[in-house]
Amino acid sequence: MGLENVIKQIEHEGLIEQQRIEQEAKKDAEEILQTVKKKLKDRSTQKESELKGVVEKLRLQETSIAELQAKKIRLNAEKEILEQSYEKCLDALRSLPHKKILSALIKKAKVEMPEAVFIYANTRDEAVVRSLSNISFGGIIDCVGGVIVENKDHSVKGDYRYETLAVQVWNKSLKEIAQTLFR
Secondary structure (H helix, E strand, O other), rough: OOOHHHHHHHHHHHHHHHHHHHHHHHHHHHHHHHHHHHHHHHHHHHHHHHHHHHHHHHHHHHHHHHHHHHHHHHHHHHHHHHHHHHHHHHHHHOOHHHHHHHHHHHHHHHHHHOOOOOOEEOOOOOOHHHHHHHOEEEEEEOOOOOOEEOOOOOOOEEEEOOOOOHHHHHHHHHHHHHHOOOO
């Protein structure tokens, strides 16, 4: 029994030690693998959260951009409608009974600017203005209707053109006009 048993005893103890070391190594490997899996899961969760934040931020930006573009389109459409309304207003002024209106405008001009020496009108209204006013006719102007009066040295003008009066009324009433059109 001697040497052979000692060798078998050593081999047996070596085998047991080898199995213990392998089991310990497997256990360590499993712990390392679990730690790595947990870190990967945590990192994945963090990246997913970051991506959700980026996606939400992009969604908000795109929504804001779309809302701004929609507002710009709406405002441009409203501006165009207002411009068309103003043009229709001028067209309506062209069809008014000019003699009656011109008479009122000339009276108003004489009251507001008694120093007026020259009066101007468009081609269509020249004869009517000459017949209604004793102010010297100064010439033809390009306008829808109405008159401009001027003092002797041409330094002061009174503007009673339809366009000027329309702009004054338009500017005073723009808010009300917009509210009526765009309710």
